[in-house]
Each structure stands twice: as C-alpha cells, then as structure tokens.
Amino acid sequence: MSSILLRLEKIRKTFPGVIANDDVNLEIRTGEIHALLGENGAGKTSLMNCVYGIYRPDYGKIYWKGKEVHIHQSRDAIGLGIGMVHQHFMLVPPLTVTENVILGLPSAREPFLNLAEAEAKIRASAKRFHLDVDPKAKIWDLPVGVQQRVEILKALYRQAELLILDEPTAVLTPGEVAELFKVLKSLTEFGLSIIFISHKLDEVMALSDRITILRNGRVVDTVTKENTSPNELARKMVGREVFLKFQKPEQQPGDVILSVENISALDNRRLPAVKNISFSIRRGEILAVAGVDGNGQTELAEVLAGMRPSINGKLRIHGVDATNQSPHKILKMNVSYIPPDRQHVGLLMDFSVRENIIGKSFWEKPYTRGGVLQKRPIQQYVDHCISKYDIRTTSPNLKARLLSGGNQQKVVLARELSRKPDLIIASQATRGLDISATEYVNQQMLAARQDGAAILLISSDLEEIFSLADRIAVMYKGEIMGILPVQNADLHLLGEMMAGVRRLKSIGEPEIIGEDTGKV
C-alpha cells in the first residue's frame, strides 16, 4: 500500500502580469511514476520549481510525508529528499563526474577531499541503479544521455526519494530514451517516486502510472494510464471545442510562392529535428502547421528564414533556389519572418520603437541615401505603421523593452508586414499574448492573406489554426503526418496526428486517403 509522499495544495504562482500556476492540487505517491503533461507555458516547470525551491509559491501549501514544509531554496528541497534534473543540466562541464556529484557537500575531513572514496561510492551507486558512468570522466566529454545519468546519480547520492525530471527526453536519441525509461522504472522498484514533465504523449503513455494534465497554469485532470488514451490526453492538453471566430473570405490561391522539397535539418544538439519535409504554399493561402511544440516546427521556420542550415533538400521562393541563403538574401526575396521569441530574437529591446520598425528596411531607399538615414521618410513610415498597426506607445522613441507584450508583437508585425511581403513565416506569433492582442494578430494575418501573401503559420493554438488556415499540416517528430484542407479537419483527427498515432496516406495534397475521414 503506497502512501502519499508529496502533496501540493492550492498552489498559486504569479510573475509580473502572468499567472504561471493557479489553484494546483497534486498528489504524488511513493513508488509511482507520475507525469506532468501540458503544452509550452502550461505551468509544469514553474510548478516543479516551486517544489524544488527555485520559486516560492505566492499561495498554497506543500506537504512532505504528511507534514507541511517550507522550501525556500534548493538546499531545503535536497535536504528533504527531493532531487531535480533540469532541462538545462546543472553540471559543471570541465569537472569530473565525481566532482560534480559531491559538489556542495561537506567532506569528511573539511576541506580535504577524498576523491577515491567518493568514486567508490559513486561506482557502487551506479551499479545498483543501472546507471553506467565513469566517475573519472569530465562532463564535457560525455554524451548528453550519460550526462543525464550523472544528474540522476547526483540526486541519488543525496538520498533523494522523489526525483523530478524536466523534459528529460528532449535531448535524447530514441535509444537513450528507452535506456532512461528502464532506469526510471527500476528506480521505482527501490521505492523512489518520479515526476516526469513532458509534452510528449507517447512517452507519457509508455512510462507513467498516473498523469496530471496542466493547461494555462491549472490542473485539467489527473488520470491513470489504464483509463486514458493518447487522443484523450491530446484533447485535454489542448482545449475543448473549437469555434470559428472569423468568417474567412473565400479566396482562390494563386501560383506557388514557396516550394519545399525534402528539407531536413538538425537542432541545436545536432539531432535530427526536421526529416524530409515537403510542401508548397500558394499566393493568398495560409498553411498552418499544427503540432505539439518541439516537434521540429521551430527548426523548420528557421531553415526557411535562412537562420538554420538545411542538410539536404531544396527550397524555392518564387521558383528561385533559396536553400541555405543568408537571412539578408531571403529578406530581399520579400520574405518576412515573425520569430517565436520576440524578446531575445524578434526585437532589439533596447532600441526604440522607431528603430525596431525600420529594422529590416533601413538600408533601402527612401529611408537611406548615401548611407545616411533620412529622418523625414522614416518618421512618416513609422507614424504610418504605428497608426496602422495600432501600436500603443506614448512616443516612437520609447524603448521596446517598456512596451507590453502585445504592443511589442505589434511592432514586430509592423516591421514585417508593412514590407508587403510575398511570403510570411509566422512562428508562434501569438504566444504569450492576451486575447485582444491575439485577435489583432490573427486579423493582420488574414489581411495579409487577402493582399496575396503566402503564409506559413506555425502555432500550437488549435483555435487559431482552425480560424485562419486554408490547409493544415501536422508535424510530429520532424515529419509531416499529413496535410488537409481545413474543412476536412477536426479536433479528433488532428489530435491523432499530433500524437503520432495517425498518418495520412497521401501527404501534401488536398485529397485525403486515410482510414476513416472523420468529419466535423
């Protein structure tokens, strides 16, 4: 009979203007593997950071083994027996495994280290828990999968009874994932409990005993594996019924503007992220890319924008080969790119609104003559953009950092859309925005569509996708599971494709030849 190891009661955590977790109740039993499932921004990591002492909840209680505890820093959590393996490892690369494991712990004869003794203990631990690791190796010489094992060993060395893993499979190859799951299952046999944060449905189904789904900072439900399916999980993760907000005007798409053939690309960890993707987009058409975040969509967008090399395949814009061209050249082909991270990549936060708006046009006439920026044309252009895109700012000289998120995104839109692009790549353009800002962005997308732009819209918001798309492509693990016209798509079907459970037989063109075409 297992008991309750950790209990969270009515946890609430907010940041300036953002509610990360609200009224969260969670129970973790001894010896179970409990998954925390949810989209990006659902609040999974911030919740666990509260448990691990990195954040302090604004409200709510934490009970450990039945007693209320106050966790103010990671040290406290470690002292209780909680260990956490973060997405970005907390390992010191030039130090050895042993040094990393014993870091911060007092030695028997302070300050002298007994490395040999520690090594022996680590070897024993590694053997016991099936975590093969060379204690003398330096972290930066080790493959990522092994580094992860060190992180786990670190926790076990500190007598962890609860192990939290934040998106552990994001950095692993499929083989390493299987290894990890074996290790985790065996750990539970030793009595450990495991919290497994993920957004990957199949893994969650394979590994966990119970699953708690989070959405927008709140708990949607807690289910046991036996009582659920990937489809159900997808639905809970993503939202309920979808209603069309806009009546899209009917439009006949024109000629092909973007043609992608067999593009493949690696992610930042040199693992395959985009695998042989092919599709095309026509003038006046919105192709939406649906999928759980992290399945290669971001990398695909970066390839199209010239920010990431493609390792094979071709991409053509207006029929001209644009494969692996510099961002500047692609810009010149009249392509606009709205990046997902407006704060670090989309905008220059310390530049003014004005400077950001002309950021991609400043070298063109009439804004520049002979290398000198022309004040008047720029001012006119900026004023025009501010009013057209409804940017709320007291002055065009205001630093972008001081604007609200919605307004910042409007600046990005102004910069991108007022260039009258032929091709727009919008990657998570409405992430983190409130309802009115989201609606505004959507309207702008439709307006651009009407003006004849071809748009690739990457989004994890199905509501948005259903409202805007002419066709919907679903990406799963770097591949396209299918492309279908929006009339033929429904939540059920999309959910299956997003979960990797269904693949459409003929990928790429409007006709679906599948098992059953579930209609709305």
Place this chain on the structure above:
Amino acid sequence: MKTAESLQQTWRLFLSRSSNLLIPILAILGAFLISGLLIIAWGSNPLEAYTALWSGAFGSLASIATTLTRLTPLIFTGLAVTYGYRSGFFNIGAEGQLYLGAYSVVWIGVTFSDWPGWLIILMGILAAGLSGAFAALLPGLLKAGRGINEVLTTLLINYLIIQFFEWGLRVDHVSKELDQKWTIINWIGLKDAAQPYPKSALIPESSWLPSLSSVLNSEFFTTLFGDAGWFQNLVSSPALTRITLAPVLGLVAILVVYFILFRTTVGFRARAVGVNPEAARYMGIDINRTIVSSALISGALAGLAGAMEILGSQHRIIPNFLLNAGFEGIPVAMIGQLNPLGVGVSALFFGALRAGANRMQIISGVPTHLVFVIQALAILFAVAGTTIHLTKKKLRPRIENHRHENTQVSPEDKVTDA
C-alpha cells in the same frame, strides 16, 4: 489608450532620459564630497582647495588653455571606447592605438618635413587614423572569426605597441644633415639623430595646428580691434598660443561620431549588433562585418587622439608623452553614458581636474594626487549608480496579460470523454 498605461510609460521615459544626466552629476558631487573628507584629513580646507582647483582649470586664459589641452585626447579616446562599446566591442587597447597614431603623425612630419604644412596635417591625420585602425584590426578579426575576447587581445596588442614605441624612440631617424650609414631600421625609428635623448625631432612648425593666437593676430582681427586695450592684452598673452584648433577638431569629432552612430546605416548596424547580435542577425545584418568595422572605427578614433596631441600640443614624441589617456578613455566613455555628447562633457570634467591639480597643490597644499582619487570615486559612483538603476528597471513589472486570463477555467469545465 488607458491613462494608467500612458502615465506609466511617460514616467519611465522621463526616468530613463534624466537618469543619463542625473547619475553622472550625482556621482561627481559624491566624489567631491568624499574627497573633501580626505582634504580635511590632510589638514586643508576643502573649499579653499576646490576653489583653487576651479581657478586652476578655468580661472585664467592659461588655465583654460591647459584644460583644453588635457581634454582633447580624452575626447577622442572616449569616443573610441564609446563607439566600440556601443557595438559590443570593448576596446581597452586605446592607449596603444593612440601611441601608434602619434608615432605615425610624427613620422610623416619628420620624414616629409619639406611638405607644405597643411599636407603634413592632412596626411598625418590620415596616417594616425589608419594606424589606429590597423592596431584594432586583429582583435576585431579574432572576435568575429573565433570569438576570442577582445578585451584580452586589445590589451596584449596594446603592450606590444608600447614596446615598439619605446624602441622606435631610441632608434635614430634618417636625418639629411648627418652623413651616416642609414639602414631600413632608421626609416622606422624616430629618434632625433642630433640629440642624445630618446625623443623625436619636432615636426615642422608649418604643420602645427594653428592656434588662437595666430587667428587673432591675423589682419582681420587686428584691423577690427587693433587699438582696444583688452584686445592688446588678450593677444599678447602667451597662453593664447596653446589654444589650438585641436579642441575644435575634438568638437567636430563628437558631432561626426554622433552623426555616424545615430544617423547612418553604419551606426545603426553597429548599435544593433551591440544591443543583441542574435536579433541583429535575424534582421539580416552581417554580424562579422559589423564587428570588424566597429573595431576599425574605434581604433581609428584612438589613433586620432595621438594625432591631436602631437599636432596641437607637443609636436614631438617623448617617453610617456601622454600617460594613461588611452585607459582613461574608458571611464570618460562610461561617465559620458556612452553618448558622444556626454563624452565631451565627461572629458571636460577629467581635463579640468588634471589642469587644476597643480594650482590646488600650490594654494592649499593638497597634493595633486588627490585628483586621481576624485576621478576614481566619480567613476565608481557613476558605474554603481548605473548598474543599480538598470537592475531596478529590468525588474519593474510590465503590463502583460496572460493568454486567457479572462476565461476562467472552472473545475466543472473538465473535459469529459466525448
């Protein structure tokens, strides 16, 4: 637009604008205050000391001339550091670049001593700029290509240049008067062959920057004011020859750098890369090219500092001819809030301190070294003030609503199996 939001924005705009002025002013005041305590410890009267300091810097024509002379190289090195830093390239090798620039100017002047004065000035300035840029080229390339920290590289090259300078100062330069065997080394060295001391010959007087004295002594002014007593007094003052075109060129440089930074595409790219290289890349800017070009411009400005000192003031090089002006460019730039206009004011502060120090010592007995302490305190206070201010800014909440804040997902809304 919501009033609350607009009010908040206006307040923040005001704060960010005025902080640029407030922080340096408060820092300087604080520095004087604390140093006042030291003066008391020394046994003198702070007010007397500071008054003497002021008069030593601005009290007479001679004082003003000294102040202007001291501040001119600081303007250029301050601009050099400012431009580089704004572009993400922290140039701390300005000292060496300055030395190299001065060396080139003297070399031109001494080698081509029969050229007309204006040509020597022109070519000298050109050579100084080019050599300063050259000194910064390698660090720029290393940073762009290999990501090697430019602080380390500019520093090391700085020391190498200074040794070269020391060597060149002791090797006879080819001299037409003396009939000796000259080798190629003598074309590089700069020592005055006629003298036993390690210093160069003077550059021809025609190439000295015109001074206020020559301007006022020209026909135009003598006919205009010739008989007036005050004019006679003014013109006969020896200090007038020390006020040259150099500080005017410094002012020009400030305006030019301001223009480049804020009104040209070159400056736009430089600043964008300095703010956020990754975002700049997304905007299609070639980061590597920008880094190298910023390094070159920064180095050129520092080289010009040396040129101004030679053409406008010393007219030759001697050992330690301008100690520390390169490194001082860093605090000048920082206190000037990395703005060319601010650099001008900041250089004025530093120049005035140096100029007034002697008088302060003579009148109140406080050793000139106190001036270094005042400088240091001002920099420390300014830097601390700026960082504290910036940290506060970043932590201030912005108005950002979470995605579905207004749609309450109540417990009953759990999705049931369809």
Place this chain on the structure above:
Amino acid sequence: MLEQLWEILLSVDFYVAIIRMTGPLLLAAMGGLIAERTGVITFSMEAMMLLGAVGGVIGSGVFGNAWIGLLTAVMGGMMVGLVFALMAVTFGANQIVTSVALNIGALGLSSLLFAMVFTARGEAVRTTITVPSLSEWRIPLLADIPIIGPIFFHHLPLVYFAFLMVFVVWYVLFRTTWGLKIRAVGEHPQAADTLGIRVARVRYLALLFTGAMAGLAGAFLSIGVLNTFQENMASGRGFIAYTAIVFGKWQPLGVLLGTLLFGAADALQLRIQARGLPIPYQLMVAFPYLVTLLVLVFFVGKATWPASYGSPFARENK
C-alpha cells in the same frame, strides 16, 4: 656582442635576479588566479599592489618593524579587494571599468597616504623615506650548493612564500572542497547556486585573498627591495601578473611559467641596457606579451577562461 649576451646568460647573478623579479609577480598572480577561477576579472591587481606597497611602508615606518609592514600591506590590498568585490559582485558593475577606476584611484591614494603619514607639520611634502625592510633568508646547507644554492635558496622570505603558494593554490583548487566550489562558481554559477553554494560569498572571499596576496606583492617592492616608497611603485606589475594568468591559461603551473617568463624578460632587458648592448631590449619586454597573444590565438580550447568570466551572477527572480 654575442659573447656579452652569453656572459649574461651564464652568470649565476642573472638567474638569482630572475627569481627575485618573479617574486612579486608570482605572489600577485597566485592570488589573482583564485579570484579569476571564480569568474572575476582581476585587472585591479595593480591597485592592490600599490596600496600594498604604501601599506607596507607605512606599517614598517610607523611601527619600526618590517613584519608589521607586511601586515598593513595585506590590509591595504584587501581593502581594494573589498571595494572591488562590492562593485563587481554586489552591484554587478562592469569589472573592467571598475578595475580601471581603482587603478587610477590607487595611484593617487597611495602617494597621498604616503605623504600624509610621513610629512611632519610644516615640512615640505615627503616623497621618499627609508624604513626597516625585510632581509634575505639564507637557507643553511641548501644555499651552499654551488650554482643552485644562491639561485634558489638565498632570497627574501616572500620569495619562498610565493613559490610555496604555487603548490598551495594548486592543492586548494584541485584537492579541496573550497577549490571545488571555486571552480564550480567560475564555470557554472547557476549550478553551484542550486546546490546550495553561496556564489557571492565565494567570490568575496576569493577577492580578499587576491587583495592580500597582491598587497604582499606590493610590500615586496617597497619594503623588500627598495626600502622606500615611490610614486607608481607597481609600474604595471599588476597588469603583468594579470597577463601571466592569461598566459598560463588559468592553470597554476602555467601561471608560474608565465611569471618566470616575465621575470626573465625583465632581468634580461635590464642587463642588456646596463651593458649598452645593441640589442633592442624592448624586444625582451615585448616577448612575453607576444607569446601570450599567440597562446590566446592558437591554443584557445574549451575552457581557456572560466565560463562565467566577467559576468555578474544574479539569481532568477523568485
């Protein structure tokens, strides 16, 4: 000329000089290395040496004992270390600018303090003085070994201390929990923080250590070698110590080599100048810098410098 050069290189006195000139560099560099390893730029060692030099003279002159002078020298250096730590660690200010400010200020403050302490009322401002200084220790037996003896075993106690510190620093860095914390803070302060290590505390203590060691280095110059204080006594040795750390790629043995290189260059160029040899002695002085630059350009590896070099550490918003 070649014979003269050979003569220099073969003289015992040359090698004694190398060791002696390396002394202050080694003291400062070993102190700086610890702080550098925590990720802090110790460009302000020059200021620490200056205040250490004047502190040494003041302590020795006022109390009549050179050993008290060492104590006050350490205090002087540590003061600079403390101010720097306040600026760089607590305020998160730019470390290069702060270092430049401290170097400028120390230049003035050291001369000012000297004048303040040693100028009697009504007298002209003092600029030199003779104070009790340290004397060399001759290690019996070992110093009698021909050649090796006088080179290594007849020096100021500070020299022995300096070389001892190479071993101590190495041991602390790689064989103690302190060293582990130091290296972790330098490479990945966030990781160290999550494990309960107080990053700020580690950096403060490290900088105090640097101040103490650089202060001793300054004392070496004032009460060890010259028995007095001169304006700008350090003459850039603080910068040399910093460069030696870069040359040594932040490893104790490498730093030792670097300081020896600079010490040798210094000893050689002095002798070349003294004999009026037609070799440009500036080449000697420049040589170590050139080698350091080459090391940087060609031998930059995964962790040449600590990963968090120069960056202030701030905890994520709670």
